Amino acid sequence: MSETGSHKDVSENLPSEHHAHGSEVAVTEDPFANPGHPAHEYRRQDIDERAAKHSERVVAGLFTLSMLGTIAFIACFVIFPVDKIVFIFPFGNVSALNFSLGLTLAVALLGIGAGAVHWARTLMSDEEIADERHRADADDELRANVEAQWIQGAKESGFGRRKLIRNTMLGALTLVPLSGLVILRDLGPLPEDKLRHTMWAKGKTLVNMNTNKPLRPEDIVVGSLTFAKPEGLEESQEDFQEQIAKAALMIVRLKPDDIKDKQEADWAHEGIVAFSKICTHVGCPISLYEQQTHHVLCPCHQSTFDLSDGARVIFGPAGHPLPQLRISVNGEGNLVALGDFAVPVGPAFWER
Ligand code: FES
Incomplete structure (x- = not known):
């Protein structure tokens, strides 16, 4: 994949007419043949350093806007009291604190999001590449190797021989998750049979x-x-x-x-x-x-x-x-x- 800073290289390599980057468009009579990637289309920023610089400034501007949004968020949090109500068209009377926090946070998040999107769309490489898949499983030799090492490791650790250590360790590992379960009790009283019964009874109107x-x-x-x-x-x-x-x-x-x-x-x-x-x-x-x-x-x-x-x-x-x-x-x-x-x-x- 080409880097952002390689605009010159890209423009030097630009073909005069048709160019399929990475793979040629297949010309075949087989209607089901893999057509390959379509010809790569270069963006203005790929071939024009001035356009790339302009995009860079836009992205930096959006990130700066986000920074200002965050600073404003903190300032609003400090400045506005909880009970201050202001009239804002078209919402009417709203909490100044809630409104300002929402607005500034939106600006901060939007600035980051828009900056990232603009960066990706205009400056990051958008070259299409095919990633070949290979078998994910290990070959027999590697598996035999790992198995031998595992057995040797178990032998050296004395896991099988030192039964006292093995059994107490298994006991400790089995019991330790109980601490997590016990604190669930703090979530509130158990419902017992309160969910099973309602006020309905024979003869209730x-x-x-x-x-x-x-x-x-x-x-x-x-x-x-x-x-x-x-x-x-x-x-x-x-x-x-x-x-x-x-x-x-x-x-x-x-x-x-x-x-x-x-x-x-x-x-x-x-x-x-x-x-x-x-x-x-x-x-x-x-x-x-x-x-x-x-x-x-x-x-x-x-x-x-x-x-x-x-x-x-x-x-x-x-x-x-x-x-x-x-x-x-x-x-x-x-x-x-x-x-x-x-x-x-x-x-x-x-x-x-
Ligand atoms: S509460 Fe989820 S469908 Fe009714």
């Missing part, structure tokens, strides 16, 4: 998450998607977020004939099915329902579940169907649960 009223079968029309929570769970509760993150439900009414999964049909009430709203990938709340196909989509990573087929995963990274809640109606005509979910909701790393 399904309450509309928006209206806070008990849900009745006649409230659920075919094609609609309703979100529900267990009765007694109020936003004012201290553990509301923890409980709703496990108990949130999606309620959909399907035509009974559209339900393909037998257990799903048995756990439904007149075609009304209740599934966990928590995605089994990493636990985002699912919210997009396509009524023609009965598919629900998780907006986080596009996992898609078929609500007419046991909420089976039909696309995306989720590993399990959405858990279904068995429901019925009580004497007052309200939808109620017939128990808790049969399997843990959400990603459920611990149980599966």
